[in-house]
Amino acid sequence: MQDKKAFVAIIKENEGIIYKITRVYTDTGEDQKDLYQDVVYQLWKAFDSFKGHSKISTWIYRITLNTAIAYLNKSKRRVKQVRLNFELLNPIDKKDTLTEERLTALYAMIKQLNVIEKGIIVLFLEGKSYQEIATITGFSSSNVGTRLSRIKTKLKKTLKTNMYGT
């Protein structure tokens, strides 16, 4: 009972993290809901083994990213998914179309990256330090730095291509 209460509180506190990551790894709202449910399920499954050695957010980032990877690998193999009826968070004020456009463009750029880069850029955008990204992803800090600079170059190229169509 106590466990359930604590778990629910943690999920409520961090539902934004789950929303942001699941959106990166899915193309439609329905898929995002499926992955969202999957993440909550995986977190619940791993909750007992969470010993508190790391920060709760670190644990959530790790499991959410891992579940996203697993989801990508089995999405084509899904049988029947029982989807709960719930609303996803709304990242912008509905009237603010400019922000909406910029956010759509931002997600589109991230989605063009490969699976390794997606995880790293999301954590970077979340304001995590190289060391924190390294702890969550399992790469070394220097490797995270190298990869981020490659991502930066890649994003610049994508932007150029989108602007000039070449």
Next chain:
Amino acid sequence: MELEEMKTLWREMSVQIDEQKQLTDALIMDMTQQKYTQKFGKITTYETVGAVICFTIALFLIINFNRLDTWYLISCGIFTLGYLITLPILVLRSLKSIKSIHIGRNSYKESIIGFAKAKKHLLLIQKLGIYCNFILFLTCIPVASKLLGNKDIFLTGGSLWKYGFILITTIVMIFVSKWGYRCYKNMINSAENILKELED
């Protein structure tokens, strides 16, 4: 959009999101329960059913194996039997290895490596399956003909429609195999690229 600009936009979105609370206590617990009940019906259903069918046919073949009385029928029987037993086991083992990747314990990197390797392995088996299916098609006809109709197709021959059927099926299988091979090749390459990039 520069990286810093992306970061600012992301931060703005995070603030907006953090102000909202969509999930209720009941919904969160439903999510855990819902997935729990689904888990068992997922992933391996088709493969398990396929494996049971293969093993049943293999059992029938083993029981009646002594009725295959020439070297070529025995050869066809051995290949068919080997296929029916080996391939489903390899596929199920491969799926098991995908399922056994520990999401709760692994780092992101370990998960990517685990999935890419397991996926590559499964794809290689499925690619092998394409070739084997082709041979199986050719070996199971004489075996089935002998065991079900007691006819040695190599000696008695067959009707024109039977040859026509074999010819058309063979042509279709060649095209399907070529298409399948290309698909698997691309997917295996993509898994290999990810693994290669992780070595950098």
